[in-house]
Amino acid sequence: MTTKLMPVMLRAIALMILCLVMAPLALAGDAIVVIVNAANPVDNLSTAELKKLFLSDRSHWDTGKSVAPVMVTGSLERAAFLKTVCRMSDADFSKYFLQAAFTGKSATPPKEVPSVAALKSFIVSSPGAIGFVKALDFHGDGSDGGVKAVKIDGLAAADPGYKLRM
Amino acid sequence: MIKLLHWLFQKLPSVLGLALCVGFALVTHGQQAPDVAPHQSDSDQSLLQRINELEAKVKQLQEKQAADMPAPAPAVEEPRVNSVNDRLKLNVFGDVGFETADLKPSANTFEIGSLDLFMTAHLSEKVSALAEILFLSSTDNTITPDIERLLLQYRHNDYFTAAIGRYHTSIGYYNTAFHQGSWFQTTVDRPFMYAFDDAGGFLPLQEVGLTTSGLIPSGKLELSYVAEVGNGRNQLLGGEPAQNAQDTNNGKSFNVALSAHPAWLNGVDLGFSIYHDYLTFSDNINHPELISTIHFVYLNSTYEFLNEAMLVRHVGSSTGAPGVFHTPAFYTQFSRRIKSYRPYFRYEYINAGANEPIYGDPTDGPVVGRRNGASVGLRYDFTEHTAFKLQYDRAQRRGVPSSNGLDTQFAFTF
Numbered sequence: 001m002t003t004k005l006m007p008v009m010l011r012a013i014a015l016m017i018l019c020l021v022m023a024p025l026a027l028a029g030d031a032i033v034v035i036v037n038a039a040n041p042v043d044n045l046s047t048a049e050l051k052k053l054f055l056s057d058r059s060h061w062d063t064g065k066s067v068a069p070v071m072v073t074g075s076l077e078r079a080a081f082l083k084t085v086c087r088m089s090d091a092d093f094s095k096y097f098l099q100a101a102f103t104g105k106s107a108t109p110p111k112e113v114p115s116v117a118a119l120k121s122f123i124v125s126s127p128g129a130i131g132f133v134k135a136l137d138f139h140g141d142g143s144d145g146g147v148k149a150v151k152i153d154g155l156a157a158a159d160p161g162y163k164l165r166m
Numbered sequence: 167m168i169k170l171l172h173w174l175f176q177k178l179p180s181v182l183g184l185a186l187c188v189g190f191a192l193v194t195h196g197q198q199a200p201d202v203a204p205h206q207s208d209s210d211q212s213l214l215q216r217i218n219e220l221e222a223k224v225k226q227l228q229e230k231q232a233a234d235m236p237a238p239a240p241a242v243e244e245p246r247v248n249s250v251n252d253r254l255k256l257n258v259f260g261d262v263g264f265e266t267a268d269l270k271p272s273a274n275t276f277e278i279g280s281l282d283l284f285m286t287a288h289l290s291e292k293v294s295a296l297a298e299i300l301f302l303s304s305t306d307n308t309i310t311p312d313i314e315r316l317l318l319q320y321r322h323n324d325y326f327t328a329a330i331g332r333y334h335t336s337i338g339y340y341n342t343a344f345h346q347g348s349w350f351q352t353t354v355d356r357p358f359m360y361a362f363d364d365a366g367g368f369l370p371l372q373e374v375g376l377t378t379s380g381l382i383p384s385g386k387l388e389l390s391y392v393a394e395v396g397n398g399r400n401q402l403l404g405g406e407p408a409q410n411a412q413d414t415n416n417g418k419s420f421n422v423a424l425s426a427h428p429a430w431l432n433g434v435d436l437g438f439s440i441y442h443d444y445l446t447f448s449d450n451i452n453h454p455e456l457i458s459t460i461h462f463v464y465l466n467s468t469y470e471f472l473n474e475a476m477l478v479r480h481v482g483s484s485t486g487a488p489g490v491f492h493t494p495a496f497y498t499q500f501s502r503r504i505k506s507y508r509p510y511f512r513y514e515y516i517n518a519g520a521n522e523p524i525y526g527d528p529t530d531g532p533v534v535g536r537r538n539g540a541s542v543g544l545r546y547d548f549t550e551h552t553a554f555k556l557q558y559d560r561a562q563r564r565g566v567p568s569s570n571g572l573d574t575q576f577a578f579t580f
Contacts, residue, residue: 048429059324066291087432091550092467098257098579099350101286103342104296104329106321 031135031157032077032084032164035120035147037127040065044151047163051085053130055096056107065128069110072119077134080166123147134166257284259347261577263354263555269569278303279575282314282346294319296329300346302364313410314346314372325380332374332408336392336423337439338459338474341371349577352470352545354557357497357514358537359476363407368518368525368534369457369478370399370443372408373419386430392423398443398455415452419443425461435463445524453482453523470510472499482523493518493525493534501545508545514538520564536564543573552578 034050036042041063045053052058054069061067071078082088088096093109100107113119116137123129124146135157138144155162261279281301288294298315317331336342340360344351361367375396382389397409398419425437438460444452456479464471475496482489494517501510518525518534525534543557559571 051429057324059321088467094550095350099343101255102257102284102345102347102350104315104317104319104333106294106319106327 030166031162032081032132032166033135033138033157034130034132034150034152034164035123035138035144036130036150037123038146038148039127040130040148042150044154046153047085050152051087054081054086054110056100056105056109059106061128068122068126068129070113070119070122070126070129070131071110072116072131072133073112073114076166077132081132081164084164120144120147132164253289254285254287257579258282259284259349259577259579261348261575263573263575265571265573267559267569267571269567269571278309279348279577280346284347292321294321298346304364317377323380325383326378327380328376328378330376332372332410333377333394335369335371335373335396335421335441336377336379336394337369337371337421337441337457338476339425339435339437339461339463340472340474341369342392347577347579348575349551349553349579352501352508352510352555353499353512353541353543354555354573354575357474357499357512359474359495359497359514359516366532367407369476370407370419370441370455373397373399373421374408374410375418382424384426386428387426388428389424389426392421392439394421395419396421398445400445414446415444417444417452433464433466433469435461435465437461451482453480455480455524468503470499470501470503470508472497478518478525480523480525489521491519491522491526493522506547508547510541510543510545512541514541538562551580552576 034045040061042061049058053067054071056067056069059067071081079090082090082093086093086096097107097109111122113122116133119131119133123131130150138147138149138157140149149157152162152164157164259280259282262277263279264274264276266274280303283299285297285299286294296315296317296319297313300312300314301309302312303309313332315332315334317329317333319327319329321327334341334345338360340357344356346362348354355365356362358366359369360371362371373394373396375394377392377394377396379392380390382391396419397413398417399407400409400414419441420443421439421441423437423439425435427435438458441455441457443455445455446452457476458479459474459476461472461474463473473496476494478493478495480491480493495515497512497514499510499512501508515538516534517536520526520535522534527533539559539561541557541559543555546554548554553576555573555575555577557573557575559573560568561571562568
C-alpha cells in the first residue's frame with residue numbers, strides 16, 4: 001500500500017510546491033508597481049503620501065526636486081490607481097484639478113503619456129518624476145533602465161497584503 | 167478504508183492542481199496567462215519540464231507585450247509642470263435656468279445666471295497669474311462685466327504662497343471652495359450667509375490686497391493657513407463690495423484662517439477664520455467689524471456634508487445709540503451621490519438685529535434681518551461637464567410672509 005501511495009503523494013507535494021512558487025508571481029501579476037527615477041532616494045511611500053503627490057498637494061521631494069507625476073492615458077491601472085489611492089473616479093479626478101485651479105491652488109494634473117515605454121522614458125529623464133505600471137511591465141532585473149520600484153506602506157508588489165492592485 | 171484513502175490520494179493532486187491553476191488563471195486574467203493545466207506525468211522530471219515551459223511562456227508574453235508597445239518616446243524634456251510653454255489656460259463656466267416664487271412682485275422667469283471666464287497662466291516655475299471675468303445679469307435686465315478676481319501669485323514652496331490683487335476672502339469654507347462657477351456647487355445657489363453682494367450678501371467676500379497661504383508642518387493634523395491683509399469693504403451693502411482702487415480709511419482688514427484635513431480622517435476638513443476691519447461711515451466714524459467662522463466638512467466622491475457657523479460683531483447702532491450687536495448665522499448641507507444623481511438638503515439661518523448698524527439700516531443697503539429656511543433639490547450630471555439642478559426653497563423672514571420658490575438651473579463648463 002505504501003508503495004502505491006508514494007508516487008501519488010509525491011505528485012501532490014510537487015504540485016503544491018509548484019503552486020507555492022507560482023502564487024507570488026500570480027499575485028504580483030495584477031499588482032501596480034509605483035516607480036521613480038533610480039536616482040530618487042525614496043524607497044518607501046505611504047498611500048497618503050502617494051495621494052498627495054498625485055493630487056499636487058505636495059510639490060517637492062525632500063531633495064528639493066519638483067514632483068512630476070505621470071500616468072498612462074486610459075490604462076486599466078490608471079483607473080485602479082485613482083480608485084485605490086485617490087478614491088476618485090476619472091471624472092472626479094478631472095473635476096478635482098479643475099476646482100483646484102479655480103480656487104487658486106497651484107495644482108497641476110499629472111502628465112499623461114500614451115504608453116508604458118513613454119512613461120518609463122519620462123521617469124528616466126526627469127529626476128522628480130513618479131509613475132506606476134502593472135507588475136508585468138516592471139521587470140526589476142535591470143532591463144527597466146533608470147527606474148526603480150518604491151514600496152507602498154512598507155510592502156513590495158509581490159508581498160502579501162500589498163493593496164495597490166487592479 | 168485503505169481503498170478510500172488510496173482513491174483520495176489519487177484524486178487529491180488533480181483536484182488541488184485544477185483549483186490552484188484556475189485560481190492562477192483568474193488572478194492573471196487580462197494578461198493572457200499561459201495555459202497551466204496540469205500534466206499528469208508521473209515523474210518529478212516532467213514537473214520541472216512543465217515549470218520551464220511556463221517560464222518560457224511568461225517570457226514570451228512579456229516580449230510580445232513589449233513588442234506591441236509603441237517605440238519609446240525620445241528623451242522627454244523636463245516636466246512641463248509650471249512650464250511657460252502652455253501658458254494660458256481658459257475655462258468658461260455658465261448657467262441658465264428658470265425660476266418661480268410665490269413672493270410678489272417676483273414673476274416666473276427664464277434667466278441667464280452668469281458667464282464666467284476663468285484664466286490661469288504659469289509665467290515661470292514659481293509665478294502664475296489668475297484672472298476671472300464675470301458677466302452677470304441683474305434684476306433690471308442689464309448685463310454687467312466684473313473683474314471678479316485678478317491675482318499675481320508667487321509659490322515659494324508648499325509652505326508659502328503669496329498673491330496680490332483681487333481675491334475671494336478666506337472667510338469660512340464655502341467662499342473659497344466654490345467661488346462663482348455654479349457648476350462646481352451642488353445646489354442652485356450659495357448659502358445665504360455666503361451670497362455675493364449682487365444676491366443680497368452681507369459679508370466682505372471679495373477683497374483687494376495681499377493673501378498668503380500654505381501648509382503648516384504639523385504631523386498628522388496636516389494644518390494649513392491663510393493670512394490676508396486688504397482694503398476691506400465699503401460699509402454700504404448692495405454696492406460694489408470691494409474697495410478696488412480707493413480705501414475709505416488707512417486701516418486695513420486682516421483675516422486669518424486655519425484648517426486641518428488629516429489623512430487619517432479622509433475627507434474631513436475642519437477649521438476657523440477670524441476677520442477684522444474698520445468700516446468708515448460717511449460721518450468719518452470707524453465702526454469695528456469682527457467676523458468669526460468655524461466649519462466642519464466631510465467630502466468624498468459619494469457624500470457631501472457641509473456645516474458652517476458664523477458670528478459677526480458690530481459696534482454702534484442704526485439709531486446712533488451706542489451698542490454691540492452680534493449676528494449669528496449657520497447652514498448645514500447634506501447630499502449623497504447615486505450614480506449621476508445627487509439629491510441634497512440644506513437648512514440655513516441668520517438673525518441680524520433690527521437696529522444693527524450695518525445690517526439693519528436701510529440707508530446702508532438691503533436689510534438683512536432674520537431669515538431661515540430649507541432647500542431640497544436634485545442635481546443630475548447628464549454629461550461630465552453639464553449638470554441640471556432642480557431646487558425647492560421654503561423661506562421665512564422677519565416682517566415678510568413665508569415664501570416658496572422653485573428653481574431650475576443648467577450649469578456647465580467648457
